[in-house]
Amino acid sequence: MTSLSTAAQSGGLPPADEAAPPGPEKVRRRRRPLSSRALPYLLLAPALLFELLVHVIPMLTGVAISFLKLNAFYLRHWLQAPFAGFDNYAFSVNFNSAIGAGLLRSVGVTILFSVVVVSLSWLLGIFGATLLQRSFRGRAILRTIFLVPYALPVFASVIVWKFMLSQDTGMVNHVLSSLHLSDGKTFWLLGNNAFVSTAIVAVWRLWPFALLTLMAGMQSIPTDIYEAASVDGAGMWQQFRRLTLPMLKPVDQVLILVLFLWTFNDFNVPYTLFADSPPASADLVTIHIRQSSFITWNFGLGSAMSVLMLLFLLVVTVGYLFVTSRRTHDA
Amino acid sequence: MRKKALAFLSAALLAASGLAACSSGGSGSDANTITYWASNQAPSLQKDKEILTPRLAAFTKQTGIKVNLEVIAWDHLLDRITTATTSGDGPDVVNIGNTWSASLQATGAFVDFDSATFKKVGGKEKFLATSLSSTGAAGKAPTSVPLYGLSYGLFYNKKKFADAGIANPPTSWTEFVADAKKLTNPAKGEYGVSFAGASYTENVHFAYILGQQYGSDYFDASGKATFATPQNVKGVKRYLDWLGADKISIPSSAEHGQGQDAVADFTSGKAAMIMQQTGTTASIAAGGMKESDYGVVPLPIENPLPPGGRKITSFVAGINISAFKEKNTEAALKFINYMTSPAVQVDLNKQFGSLPVVGAATSDPAFQTPTKKVFVDVLRNSSKTMPMVVNESQFETTVGAALKDLVAQQATGKIASEADVKAALTAAQQKLTSGG
């Protein structure tokens, strides 16, 4: 839930201050040089301090641990754990071994899961936002209803889905069998169905955020553009394709990245559904890493896997921003 | 060279955050207060507190030692112990699942119970031998002592048995399957048995118990994993067949993540039998079933017993109690002695629905009811301790998860062959051995 901002900061959004450089210059000249140079740092210092404490230092510690053989024997004096070099990394990426193969499959599942969840959330979001773009009676109420799942605490919303998806007493099977669509005995939380179920739960929680962001984006598109297009005889679909979608590009760029990072790093949804032993089809990488560290007390290996995930996400993010920024500029 | 660089890096990291590298010790608490982390044994954490508080008050009155109690849900207990161990900032006394004994022993975080220490908690002799076998790896001083005992039993619905014309509960697996078939009627939503096939711990318990009956262990004497023996494969196959070939289990067993899900099937009349641990009596009562409505017998065994097979019907289940090192050890041991004294054992085990772990307490009338007697007998005479090896938790997760997938396949109609089971157990063992 925490990555929105940062993703955006490095994102392709042109920060306004760069668009108006004279401002800072003027301010700086007017103040005494030393204090004015120190001022921005002073303003940033508290935020930086807490970020260092809670994120940066633990992260570096995690990187350090990934080079240790930190198992049950060294848990108590972890600083004395033997140096393992790149052993933990070698284990993680040896795809012929059970551990490497398991990680690879888990990453594959997670990528597929993220792609499915992000696409569906975005599609529902843009669909909903378009339908809600013009005012009609009941619009405000509908918008409010749609946003409720996003506001619910994760545990509450996932547990109700778990209850609905249960094979024996669940609502989903009840509905399907009364509509004669199935025999009502489907296992939604086992086998490959577990993937579908987890994705639906994740989309249910996430699409309202896409809706909210896209509605905000559409609000800022000037209406006179539409009027001009309308005069030119463009139909609603064409207006959507030729005006709305291109205008939303900068919003999409950030939104999709944020949705992706949230989904990829999501722990609460699969954990609430399956606790520590998800079916193979829903073995998302966060749960997998927890298995490899907290459950089996192999923190060195778990840290190595986390660092690999971090590198993977960095590459994906930078690549994504590179490609999308260029496209946006070309457009 | 590298080691030095790493040590330097670690030190620099700690220094950067303004910390000195002191990861152990420093309890700072005064001699007359201890902190106790209790596990969840009652219907709610609140209820646990209500049951324990008067006992702790009595202890304080007796010794002048104050006890700060925190009850921790099972979901969080191991994480809390892990973080406490690593940081050195933990309680004085803690409950642990007894199957964790050997893994936690390896961390060196807990006080060793050598003979001198044992004397301080009333001597080794006061504990039941079976429960004591589940306190740590063989040949090393245990780092925990038993606190509450549990064992498996077969619960059966008396009325359903009478209706189906079954006079006696089954004693062999063949009888069990035959009886269960009589009790199964999918059209009416009634089944012979329900179990928690999505719970990796329950899966592994049955794999282990049945493996014993067929005459095989999951680890050899040197601690090497031997998962995929033909006997273990037969044992697992027997378990899977309830849902697969025999079709005597309620299908939703495959997604039951906790024992209580099976209990709910039992109390609501969907399943005529369940195989659960002692403490289940409380959940059955909570589900609205009276003690006279059901009977309890030991789990069935193969008849005739396969060559090399053992008459084992349960693992030595239960909760142990440990003291963290470099804390208030004297007070902690006094407290452990108190908690394992016969009077307290009778009182607490009665309230929690578990079994005493000290011999003197088992003769109390509370544990001589027909139901409780069965469990006490099983715990004393036909239970075997789970493997006391360092990577016991990996054994549980890998084998348990493999079985979970197999059970799911049974539920969806893909009946496993012995070769499938063997492949799954072999893969599980690979994960264990390559983990380092």
Next chain:
Amino acid sequence: MRESLSFKIVRAVGLAALTIFTLVPLYVMISTSIKPLGDVQNDFKWIPTTITFRPFVDIWSTVPLARYFINSVLVASISSIASVTLAVFAAYAISRYSFRGRELFRMTVLSTQMFPGILFLLPLYLIYVNIGQVTGIKLVGNLSGLIITYLTFTLPFSIWMLVGYFNSIPRGLDEAALVDGASPVRALLSIIVPAAKPGIVAVLIYSFMTSWSESLFASVLVDDSSRTLAVGLAEYSNYVGVYWNQVMAASIVVSIPVVVGFLLMQRYLVQGLTAGAVK
């Protein structure tokens, strides 16, 4: 502008489908919370045959929900207010000054967000305990460590959104104040902050919501007297049984404050996002 008939049909059908998708789980949650436990364990029924409000009474004694509630309110309010305060200063610096290291700051914060929480949990715990041993400030086993952790979770988002918002406020406003001799901090507090109210309210809601439902770090950093709701909710399913009706009742009670707050403030959230996300 005219809307075609086909658009109106698509809109009606589409919105109906989305409404059903959204509401069905909420309906199940509410209807389950007023059923007796026996009914919940049996086949699903849309309309409860027996209605009982017992679950709403029982939830308070099964789990010390009231205490968890107070803890959650404290954690979420303090951490979100602190987070927003720090974010206002940081965003002001980024929006109004150009200085060396600004990009580095952004990149650092960005990369921290990609590390799975499950893994820096242990290092963070170690650091908190060490701080406690060196300085005597206890950060584990009470609310303080959790507050600090949560405020950093939401800080990056808050900074980003506020930078966007501050950028949309004409520079002339605060420059005029500076010319009149006000200090930059004064200009920030008296000119920018009032003008950025929607943005500030928006990040406040977001921060509050995030803290309200986080459970992973809360399960390890606090003890039973400082436990928060998100962790406490799981206690309705325990050693003896799953009290589905109580789980649902408690979920409703726990959700009400955030849902109501969120819905009342959603207008600001849209405004804030509009300024922050869209140029």
